[in-house]
Amino acid sequence: MESLLQLLSGFETALTWWNILYCLIGVSLGMLVGVLPGLGPTAGTAVLLPITFGMEPVSAIIMLSGIYYGAMYGGTITSVLINTPGEAASVITCLDGYPLAKQGRAGTALGVAGIGSFIGGTVSILGLAFIGPPVAKIALNFGPPEFFALMVLGLTLVVGLMGKSLIKGMMASVFGLTLAMVGTDSLTGVARFAFGQQNLVNGFDFVTVAMGLFGLSEILTNAESNVKAEKMPKVKGLLPRREERGPTLAAIGRGTGLGFLIGLLPGSNSVIPALMSYSLEKKLAKDPSRFGKGAVEGVAGPETANNAYCGGALIPLFTLGIPSSPTIAVLLGAFIMHGLTPGPTLFQTNGNFVWAVIASMFVGNFLLLIMNLPLAGVWAKIATIPTKLLFPIILIISVLGVYSVNNSLWDVGVMLAFGIIGYFLKKGNIPLAPIVLTFVLGKLMEDSLLQSLTIFHGNFWAIFLRPISGTLLSIAIAALIVSLITGIKKKRSPYLDGDVEM
Amino acid sequence: MLLFAGTIFGISLSYDLYSDLGPGPGLFPAWLSGFLIILSLFYIWESIKKEVILLQKILPKGKGKKKVLTLLGSIVLFILIAPYIGFTMAAIVMLFMILIAEFKWYWGVGISTAISILLFLVFDSFLHVPLPVNAFGF
Numbered sequence: 001m002e003s004l005l006q007l008l009s010g011f012e013t014a015l016t017w018w019n020i021l022y023c024l025i026g027v028s029l030g031m032l033v034g035v036l037p038g039l040g041p042t043a044g045t046a047v048l049l050p051i052t053f054g055m056e057p058v059s060a061i062i063m064l065s066g067i068y069y070g071a072m073y074g075g076t077i078t079s080v081l082i083n084t085p086g087e088a089a090s091v092i093t094c095l096d097g098y099p100l101a102k103q104g105r106a107g108t109a110l111g112v113a114g115i116g117s118f119i120g121g122t123v124s125i126l127g128l129a130f131i132g133p134p135v136a137k138i139a140l141n142f143g144p145p146e147f148f149a150l151m152v153l154g155l156t157l158v159v160g161l162m163g164k165s166l167i168k169g170m171m172a173s174v175f176g177l178t179l180a181m182v183g184t185d186s187l188t189g190v191a192r193f194a195f196g197q198q199n200l201v202n203g204f205d206f207v208t209v210a211m212g213l214f215g216l217s218e219i220l221t222n223a224e225s226n227v228k229a230e231k232m233p234k235v236k237g238l239l240p241r242r243e244e245r246g247p248t249l250a251a252i253g254r255g256t257g258l259g260f261l262i263g264l265l266p267g268s269n270s271v272i273p274a275l276m277s278y279s280l281e282k283k284l285a286k287d288p289s290r291f292g293k294g295a296v297e298g299v300a301g302p303e304t305a306n307n308a309y310c311g312g313a314l315i316p317l318f319t320l321g322i323p324s325s326p327t328i329a330v331l332l333g334a335f336i337m338h339g340l341t342p343g344p345t346l347f348q349t350n351g352n353f354v355w356a357v358i359a360s361m362f363v364g365n366f367l368l369l370i371m372n373l374p375l376a377g378v379w380a381k382i383a384t385i386p387t388k389l390l391f392p393i394i395l396i397i398s399v400l401g402v403y404s405v406n407n408s409l410w411d412v413g414v415m416l417a418f419g420i421i422g423y424f425l426k427k428g429n430i431p432l433a434p435i436v437l438t439f440v441l442g443k444l445m446e447d448s449l450l451q452s453l454t455i456f457h458g459n460f461w462a463i464f465l466r467p468i469s470g471t472l473l474s475i476a477i478a479a480l481i482v483s484l485i486t487g488i489k490k491k492r493s494p495y496l497d498g499d500v501e502m
Numbered sequence: 503m504l505l506f507a508g509t510i511f512g513i514s515l516s517y518d519l520y521s522d523l524g525p526g527p528g529l530f531p532a533w534l535s536g537f538l539i540i541l542s543l544f545y546i547w548e549s550i551k552k553e554v555i556l557l558q559k560i561l562p563k564g565k566g567k568k569k570v571l572t573l574l575g576s577i578v579l580f581i582l583i584a585p586y587i588g589f590t591m592a593a594i595v596m597l598f599m600i601l602i603a604e605f606k607w608y609w610g611v612g613i614s615t616a617i618s619i620l621l622f623l624v625f626d627s628f629l630h631v632p633l634p635v636n637a638f639g640f
């Protein structure tokens with residue numbers, strides 16, 4: 001009941017004209033990012049992050065989270081119409097969406113995906129609104145050892161789930177953590193790894209690193225591979241046939257639950273619920289042979305699941321301050337940049353802010369529904385903009401964006417360096433997501449570890465003796481062992497290869 | 503990666519691992535880089551034994567190589583010349599360098615000029631970002 005009242009007051013802020021406008025800009029940009037093949041939500045959010053500097057924190061986060069969930073809608077359109085997923089979560093949608101489009105039923109595929117996404121997105125935000133506060137209350141009892149253990153668990157799950165090789169994943173995450181060590185030590189004030197450079201005393205800026213690793217490296221990879229646009233079919237008729245409605249609704253319902261639950265797990269990504277939902281639908285269907293040839297449930301389930309995942313994935317961020325995916329790590333960076341610390345105290349200290357952001361997501365999902373159902377054809381046209389024109393524009397905007405972080409060309413150079421590093425790491429199949437995740441958590445993790453060691457007079461093993469932190473660390477070790485075993489047995493899904501952007 | 507980890511490990515040891523107040527600034531970096539050294543060694547061993555990643559595979563080839571190098575070169579040039587000739591001119595040069603490979607030269611000049619001026623107006627006037635400018639103020 002308390003949550004409901006607070007949510008209503010959140011709507012008061014979210015429904016001001018300015019915030020509706022920012023929400024609209026955010027979701028439109030998200031759609032754009034989702035529609036454009038080769039530009040994922042992480043890169044999109046990172047590129048646009050600097051633009052929000054001059055904005056009010058509430059409006060900034062409303063806009064950035066709009067990009068995040070908007071991209072999930074956008075990716076579907078290109079998957080269905082031109083068989084090219086705009087972002088990783090829509091890969092599964094191609095399997096049945098494109099055959100539907102070839103049968104002249106593109107409208108149905110998009111309609112079902114739009115409705116499913118709306119239902120999944122809205123229900124999971126309701127979940128965030130009602131589950132978030134109690135989780136935050138529990139987390140208020142956490143001390144430095146618990147937070148350290150929680151971060152280790154989150155990172156272990158990320159490493160375990162992403163990429164083909166465990167060693168590569170671990171290398172990437174330790175590399176990210178080490179990068180976070182550059183700059184002034186928060187306990188003693190000693191400048192570390194600055195090499196006499198004034199610019200390095202404050203450490204690397206998150207935006208610069210994220211933009212280099214995700215934005216620039218993606219532009220470089222695309223420049224090399226030459227993404228080409230395809231012709232697309234017409235869109236008409238948005239609803240499924242009468243006999244398909246029952247199974248479709250059931251698929252949407254299952255997708256919602258699945259997506260939300262998987263979102264709660266740190267280290268998951270939106271491809272996992274989509275993939276699981278697809279195989280679940282196939283298993284439950286009366287005639288599984290239809291799948292892959294244009295089954296409406298094959299579009300409805302996964303599309304709902306990846307949108308439901310978005311709301312669920314925000315719970316660890318809002319309540320524990322722990323990002324579960326690279327895009328959320330960028331959002332965490334945005335929170336910090338605007339002077340907010342996500343974590344258990346956020347609901348108490350910045351209650352108005354949190355509820356306004358949550359309320360704006362309802363508004364955003366509604367706007368996306370309108371944008372998607374009648375306007376799908378218009379969005380698909382954007383995907384046909386030649387990349388030879390698009391990528392130079394994105395590049396110059398990235399350069400400007402990075403420059404405006406500190407008004408310094410040094411940052412542009414740092415972005416360039418990380419762009420090159422990211423490009424080669426991608427080629428070597430070393431996942432980039434763990435680098436960004438650990439980089440953003442590095443300082444927090446070091447602080448909580450050092451505080452714990454101070455509490456325990458330097459005895460590291462004492463962290464294992466506290467009930468919560470001990471349990472969390474044990475789960476982390478177990479997860480590591482399990483992924484080691486599956487790694488040896490080579491049972492990893494091909495969809496989780498390399499980098500998965502959410 | 504091994505070199506990187508080794509360097510960081512060396513430097514970490516030069517900081518205090520423990521101070522009178524408790525754990526010192528070098529402790530966590532030393533742990534991390536030590537761990538990274540072990541992982542890098544493992545990785546080298548794995549790549550030699552299982553999947554050999556050839557340098558040729560990682561480096562771009564042919565037309566792609568030219569494009570990647572042009573992109574990188576244009577950013578370096580931008581960083582070098584922007585403080586002297588201002589953002590707008592530097593951005594025009596940078597974009598023109600990239601676009602000339604794909605468009606006729608007059609289109610290249612037109613598109614890069616239009617985009618640069620538009621971005622200058624948006625960032626300088628609307629978002630109030632103090633961009634580098636030349637003697638003429640752009």
